[in-house]
Amino acid sequence: MTNLILEMKKFNSECWANIFTEVHGAVVYIDQYATECLHWYTAGKGYTALRNVGAIAVHELGMYHFLYSEVKNSKKAVIVSTAGDPAFYQRTIKMILAKNTFDSCTIYCSVPCCTTDYPGVHLTEEKLNYIKLKRDIKIWMASRNPSQDLSVNIIHIPLLIAPLNDYLFVTPAFGDFMPPLDTNVTEDMLPEISLLANSFYKLFDSINAKLDTYSVGKFSSLLAENLENHMANGIRQNRLSEVEELGVSLILIDRTLDLCTPSSNNVESFLTKILRAFPRLPQHNNDIAIKTSPVFGTIRGILRAHEVPGCLANLEKTTIDLFILENEKKLLAVANQSLNNMASTKDSPKLRNPMRISGHSLEKALGKIQVTNKIDSVMVHTEKVQSILAIVEASTSQKTSQFELLTSLEKLVLQNLSVSRESSSILTQLSNIIRTRIHRGLDIENLFALLIHVYALAGTQIQFSSQQEQQLEESIADAIFEDYEVLKRSPSTNTISTYRRTLQLLEVNDVVAARETSYKIAASIIHTLRSVANQRSTLQDYKFLMIKAYSQETNRPISILEQITRDIISPGTVRELRDLRQRSSSLISAGFNLLLRGKVKRHARDNPYILIYIIGGFTAEEAKLVQDTTAIHNKNKTPCIILAGSRLLNPLDVVEKIFFK
Secondary structure, three states: OOOHHHHHHHHHHHHHHHHHOOOOOOEEEEEHHHHHHHHHHOOOOHHHHHHHOOOOEEEEEOOOOOOOOOOOOOOEEEEEEOOOOHHHHHHHHHHHHHHOOOOEEEEEEOOOOOOOOOOOOOOHHHOOOHHHHHHHHHHHHHHHOOOOOOEEEEEEOOOOOEEEEOOEEEOHHHOOOOOOOOOOOOHHHHHHHHHHHHHHHHHHHHOOEEEEEEEEOHHHHHHHHHHHHHHHHHHHHHOOOOOOOEEEEEEEEEHHHOOOOOOOOOOOOHHHHHHHHOOEOOOOOOOEOEOOHHHHOOOOHHHHHHOOOEOHHHOOHHHHHHHHHOOHHHHHHHHHHHHHHHHOEOOEOOOOOOOOOOHHHHHHHHHHHHHHOOHHHHHOOHHHHHHHHHHHHHHHOOOHHHHHHHHHHHHHHHHHHHHHHHHOOHHHHHHHHHHOHHHHOOOHHHHHHHHHHHHHHHOOOOOOOHHHHHHHHHHHHHHHHHHHHHHHHOOOOOOOOHHHHHHHOOOOOOHHHHHHHHHHHHHHHHHHHHHHHOOOOOOOOOOOOEEOOOOOOOOEEOOHHHHHHHHHHOOOOOOOOOOOEEEEOOHHHHHHHHHHHOOOOOOHHHOOEEEEEEEOOEOHHHHHHHHHHHHHHOOOOOOEEEEEEOOEOOHHHHHHHHHOO
16 A cells, blocks of 8 residues: 655655756755755755755845845856745846846746646736746846846746654744634735645645545635645546555644643653754754754854754654653663763773763763764764754753743643632732742743643633733733833843844833833733633534543643544544534545435544644644554554644744734
8 A cells, every 4th residue: 555654755855856956057046944844854964965966056045135146157046945925036036147147047936837727815916927937037137148048947846845754744834824813814824825735735646645634723724625626626637547546634723723732831742842942943943953062072263153053853763753752761861872882982981870860961971972082983973962962951951940830830720720710810820920930030931821821721611800811911011011121221132032022123212102012012912812712612522621531630731632633543433523624635526425425424534644734833742642642542553643734833932923923
């Protein structure tokens, strides 16, 4: 039987193989999201991969790069873009060609041409017209190279997948997606939805998938409708194909239905700790920057700017699996064994095992290896060194105490809501915590995440009193005003969060105006939190995120993803899953089912593969949750479940998307 995972890898490889065949002798311009896809495909060696196949130079493609420099010794340009805005291509490519003398230009574009027979939801004049763009590019090229025979080619390649391991992938080009809380899909969202649907269609069409699509949430339903239109349009092209069809159940879920899970500080998955301890790799949403100086030494002088950090993509997939599934104690033991194996060479004695393995003991061992080993002997173990450094830094991070306190507060919230319910005083307690946050070592952004967690957990089960909400609003306003005053006195020149950038951009001239603005922001936050609580009001089976399995147990939080996964794969589940709105990729098949049985009754587990895609992103905890749930309820591993989403999330990403987008 055809293997979906292998077919998806093949699809991804073919996309990049087509691009690699064109880059020899060319200047490559590639945008942020395509770079991120390439980064994961090449295990963190995207730039090297392009240079190895003959690229003369590689530049980041962005509309904000107004001063593209001229590249010598090349007459060929290759442009790789995931942008959906036709104006981007017009402006950016024109700027590039104004600086260079090219006689060949090839564009790999994730947006289909408006003249292609793909259904869309926006006006034709707002789509990308390959014919017009090709004509314009020739004119721009001719202005600097009038005597040459000019070649322009535009190729549609949907750059969709960045695989984290065999069962997880993200879609960087759609990393900014987050379904709106008010469920009102604006006009500017429609082209992006259509583009994502087209990208999925290209993926499933290439592997000849027989698709059953289910959606949970209004945004997901709209995406499913778009995808259904694409699949229906493509049936005529593939109907006579003799290739075996691959049964896939695609389940689309709105992230905003469950903001409790991604705003949690639960660290059962060690990958969560890693993602929170390290800064993001520059221009990346799904990888981190690991400092390698503790082992390889500090780079000084003019080479410092060229220091390349380690990253997760550079690690083996089995290591990523360990980060997701194993606890800190297990990973510390694995790291210690790896260090012993590295040190056991003829040039250096075996390290002495500490009485208790900890992040600090491993840190000392790393220092010893740096002193005793030659750099070339350590370079052999580069991937292992990076994984060890990730484990050490995450377990010794100064942020750990703050996360532990936040986790304790989450447990307090759950206990309070479980026992007190409508009479809960949790908002009063949180108001006091916000007022004393500096003394407790907490910053307001993490407390914003905690508030999202509280309101999402409470949902419509528990109503907070207006008096407590008013008190909370005043505490938030005071905290915002205090942060604004601090930033005004000491503006930060470093990379800062969206929240702090928002405060820096406030145009207020006096204390009274600043105080008034703080109250407006606080009022907006409270309004948004109320919307967060109401997201599941239309659901039937998955309305609540607090359950009690047995009467003696305390309540525990349970995510929508866990509930859906368990209900789908559990052999004992025979009831209709009412919140999963089903669509069929075959309108003819759906019609016959309607005539013969009254309605379509296919279950998601009827297919050998289930792909769950969360619009808005998923967390490392959810990746662990899916694999753990599958291990308990699906021991024969049929169907196989793949988890995907817009991006890999942590709590502060949720704060940014919900409050400060």
